[in-house]
Amino acid sequence: MAQIMAEDFQVIDNCLMIRLPEEIDHHQAGFISENADRYLMRKEVCNVVFDFENTRFMDSSGIGIIMGRYRKISCFGGRVYVIHADKQIQRILKMCGLNKIVEVLES
Amino acid sequence: MRNEMEIIFDAVSDNEGFARVAVAAFVSHLNPTLEELADIKTAVSEAVTNSIIHGYENLYGYGGPKREPADPARKDPGKVQVHCVLEGDLLHIRVTDRGRGMADVAKAMEPLFTTKPELERSGMGFAFMEAFMDDLEVISSPGQGTEVRMSKKLGTGEWIGSEE
Numbered sequence: 001m002a003q004i005m006a007e008d009f010q011v012i013d014n015c016l017m018i019r020l021p022e023e024i025d026h027h028q029a030g031f032i033s034e035n036a037d038r039y040l041m042r043k044e045v046c047n048v049v050f051d052f053e054n055t056r057f058m059d060s061s062g063i064g065i066i067m068g069r070y071r072k073i074s075c076f077g078g079r080v081y082v083i084h085a086d087k088q089i090q091r092i093l094k095m096c097g098l099n100k101i102v103e104v105l106e107s
Numbered sequence: 108m109r110n111e112m113e114i115i116f117d118a119v120s121d122n123e124g125f126a127r128v129a130v131a132a133f134v135s136h137l138n139p140t141l142e143e144l145a146d147i148k149t150a151v152s153e154a155v156t157n158s159i160i161h162g163y164e165n166l167y168g169y170g171g172p173k174r175e176p177a178d179p180a181r182k183d184p185g186k187v188q189v190h191c192v193l194e195g196d197l198l199h200i201r202v203t204d205r206g207r208g209m210a211d212v213a214k215a216m217e218p219l220f221t222t223k224p225e226l227e228r229s230g231m232g233f234a235f236m237e238a239f240m241d242d243l244e245v246i247s248s249p250g251q252g253t254e255v256r257m258s259k260k261l262g263t264g265e266w267i268g269s270e271e
Contacts, residue, residue, distance in 0.1 A: 023124060025120075025123045025124060025127075025152050025156065026120055026123060026156045026159070026160065026169070027120035027121060027123050027124065027169050029227070030120075030168075030169040030170070031169070031170075033227060057127075057145070057148060057149075057152075058149075059149050059152040059153055059156070059235065060153060060228075060229045060230075060231040060232050060235050061156065061227075061228075061229075063229040063231055064226075064227035064228055064229040065227065067227070067229060068227040087142075088141075088142065088145045092149075092235075095231075095234075095235070095238060096229065096231055
């Protein structure tokens, strides 16, 4: 299982783009959140984009990652976007009502 | 046909992926739909993660292979047992740990309830197991550990309906 790498985090303008790994579980979630927060503190980042293009599996730990980042940036007017989410992942996001607080962009 | 398997592994986060893939592989000869497989993997992942984080308080944390135990007095991370029985197209999964257990199971199963918000646990674990499996039963008592029993009938996926 490929670990998330430094090049999976990219800051473009005021957006932090995170290319998520193939499988998102509790084991991966720690790295992702830790690295994301480092970017959120360091740079003038207001929005976060989660890119699910390579992701084939996610459990509730993924919900924790998205909710945690949303809490951190929403009070400063930041927004969270989800792109390239497949059917299964969209279903999980909907079940938690996350589609109401983050913008799920259809591709 | 009846078929049975059991795996026992250390309660470390590295094994979460192993456990769900093992269960998915066990049912693969039934030709489950991708959606059914994803449901089973998610449910197993939730149950095993619960045992590791809550049952045994994740002694080794997550990270590289050279991790040291968070509590030096404790060396053994504990063991998680995953037991599966296939009866025809009905899959029963039992995830058992001998960890700290829970006093109030009903409370723990409430959506969004979590005892570890600092770890960004969403509190959706049991809700996911309930949603993705047909049947869920949780047996637990403090100091004794927790047993999660789930079952799901396979071969009821959408593709059958679309073929008719």
